[in-house]
Amino acid sequence: TPSRSYVIIIGAGVSGISAAKVLAENGVEDVLILEASDRIGGRMRKEDFRGVPVELGAGWIVGVGGKESNPIWELAHQSGLRTCFSDYSHARYNIYDRSGKIFPRGVAADSYKRAVDSANQGLMIQQVGDLSKSNQPSSTLMTPIDLAIDFFLHDFEMAEAVPISTFTDLGEREFLVADERGYECLLYKMAQGFLFTPDGKILDSRLKLNKVVKEIVQNSRNGVTVTTEDGCIYEANYLIVSVSIGVLQSDLISFRPPLPRWKMEAVNMVDVKVYTKVFLKFPHKFWPCGPNKEFFIYAHERRGYYTFWQHMENAFPGSNILVVTLTNGESMRVEEQTDEETLREAMSVLRDMFGPDIPNATDILVPRWWNNRFQRGSYSNYPVNPNHQVIRNIKAPVGRIFFTGEHTSERFNGYVHGGYLAGIDTGKALLEEMRKGMMHCRKCDPPP
Ligand code: FAD
Numbered sequence: 001t002p003s004r005s006y007v008i009i010i011g012a013g014v015s016g017i018s019a020a021k022v023l024a025e026n027g028v029e030d031v032l033i034l035e036a037s038d039r040i041g042g043r044m045r046k047e048d049f050r051g052v053p054v055e056l057g058a059g060w061i062v063g064v065g066g067k068e069s070n071p072i073w074e075l076a077h078q079s080g081l082r083t084c085f086s087d088y089s090h091a092r093y094n095i096y097d098r099s100g101k102i103f104p105r106g107v108a109a110d111s112y113k114r115a116v117d118s119a120n121q122g123l124m125i126q127q128v129g130d131l132s133k134s135n136q137p138s139s140t141l142m143t144p145i146d147l148a149i150d151f152f153l154h155d156f157e158m159a160e161a162v163p164i165s166t167f168t169d170l171g172e173r174e175f176l177v178a179d180e181r182g183y184e185c186l187l188y189k190m191a192q193g194f195l196f197t198p199d200g201k202i203l204d205s206r207l208k209l210n211k212v213v214k215e216i217v218q219n220s221r222n223g224v225t226v227t228t229e230d231g232c233i234y235e236a237n238y239l240i241v242s243v244s245i246g247v248l249q250s251d252l253i254s255f256r257p258p259l260p261r262w263k264m265e266a267v268n269m270v271d272v273k274v275y276t277k278v279f280l281k282f283p284h285k286f287w288p289c290g291p292n293k294e295f296f297i298y299a300h301e302r303r304g305y306y307t308f309w310q311h312m313e314n315a316f317p318g319s320n321i322l323v324v325t326l327t328n329g330e331s332m333r334v335e336e337q338t339d340e341e342t343l344r345e346a347m348s349v350l351r352d353m354f355g356p357d358i359p360n361a362t363d364i365l366v367p368r369w370w371n372n373r374f375q376r377g378s379y380s381n382y383p384v385n386p387n388h389q390v391i392r393n394i395k396a397p398v399g400r401i402f403f404t405g406e407h408t409s410e411r412f413n414g415y416v417h418g419g420y421l422a423g424i425d426t427g428k429a430l431l432e433e434m435r436k437g438m439m440h441c442r443k444c445d446p447p448p
Contacts, residue, residue, distance in 0.1 A: 013042025046182025
């Protein structure tokens, strides 16, 4: 016989856990969380890389110091999370050309100003609605340094060029998580209040790991039936789906009846961004480590080709680790090739910057978010002026099936705080629906 719960939540990332927490705080404790992988956290994922805890997914608390407080920053304080302030303002003065020379400050400053102006101009065009122009690449962005700065501003999401609510409302400061327990320890902190969590582990039968949901059937009267790949069947009155937008766009989960057209059209309209941090371990440091040297940029004629680098000495002194960030097409390309090929490419770029005598990396770690069937990308990417109806449709419930996840957060999509707040919103919306259902019952009326 299928096991029955009041609510099933699919996915134990930040949004699934925060939705469960809201339900528990409001007396709905008969909740079952089904997670496909063997751990909680989803896109918050710490790995041990040669003895150093590295964050393969979310790495920063973004949006601190503004008019509204960032709830993840508050949670971090409560958990004693170790963080380091990231000062990106110097990155533009650490731009290397292919012969290892650093661009003079004046050249870098001019190029930076051009790129910011061009981004703002693009925004103005979008705001006045002249879409015919906004999609045209700027003809001025052509030299390797311009391309590198354009990548840094847009793909790395710098506040000067990307006027999103995270920066405008929560603040422009960013803090790198540098904690042995990983960013995901915030989720254990959240779960403490309602799941059985001895010694930082979740040992609660209401959380089931390695349960890949493959089918969701919505029955007209008695709720929802969920089937997992290992053949288990679970029933519930309500369901919250917290899987990523990339998973919703894939065929991992089939819905019966199929999700309505308005829903799938909205889901398929969202662009999924792939963002990859490649970690390289060295026998010793050969890069500059003094003040203002944490971030450096490689200017290549191919946009996004091993452009943005960070050393981890501020976070973990003596770690001898470099991180290079790739996005979209470059991420997908690197996911397809072997790690040895990626290591060769990265070494050749580093030798351009630091000369032929630097040591080879002794280890490489390449996360594959795009090919991970439980993720299918890194995060949702809405245009600067999104179509609000599309986002509302992505979030809107279909009968007893509710949706959450960072991609449902109209203001903060793409971020941990977006996922966290989305979970709270969806939990509250479901509570409201339950209340309505009960009122119907009292009147001996079947729930809608
Ligand atoms: P998820 O964390 O994806 O949770 C969904 C869960 O559903 C997953 O655990 C998944 O395994 C599970 N699942 C999927 N399919 C099924 C299925 N069929 N059955 C059961 N379970 C299923 N944010 C920041 O704030 N700062 C950053 O610096 C930052 N950097 C990032 C860097 C990278 C490389 C990535 C990938 C993300 C980054 N983000 C960052 C974004 C942030 O990680 C996400 O917005 C947030 O963690 C999403 O949480 P979520 O609960 O919406 O989704």
